[in-house]
Amino acid sequence: MSAPTPPAAPQDPQFPQGQPIPGAAPAPAPKSKLKKFLGVVVLIVVAVVVKLGIGYVFDSPVRAEAGDCVRVTGEENNPEVETKKCDDKDANYKVVKVVENTFDVDACTVGEAALAQQWDADKFVLCLDPVKK
Structure with missing residues (x-):
């Protein structure tokens, strides 16, 4: 003898299967893996630019003449x-x-203040005299 088969689940004719129920919040669309990957890449690039770029902007030596x-x-x-x-x-x-091209503060004349500066590969010494006021 075989067991009787259970009756099929009743379907509500008002809400066909696969259709959203009116008034219910729509299911969120899944983010694609590419969007997630690009988001991570953008965050890494921004972090590197901030780390390196801000130092160059705010810590750059004065290139006076x-x-x-x-x-x-x-x-x-x-x-x-x-x-x-x-x-x-x-x-x-x-x-x-x-x-130009030195850190040798002795390149300035005696009595002048000397200030060695570097910006990337560019290095130089500023020879300074006090401003007379």
Whole structure:
């Protein structure tokens, strides 16, 4: 003898199978793996740009020329330099000369202050005299 087969599940003729129920929230569409991958790649690229780019923008040395005035502040082993107009009350040094391709602060004349700078492969020394006010 065989067991009787269970009756089929009743179907509501108002809501055919596979159709959304009116008033119910639609199921969220699954994100494709490509979109997730691209999102991760974009985040990594942004993180690298922020890490490297901000340092270059905010920590770049002052590329002053002879005759320019600057304001030098901060510690001796980590000075901060800003270019200023020579009539600016904050300017405390005038660039006397720029010595290219060296960190040799002895390249400046005795009595001049020297400030070695580097930007990527570009290295130079600013020879400075105090601004006379």
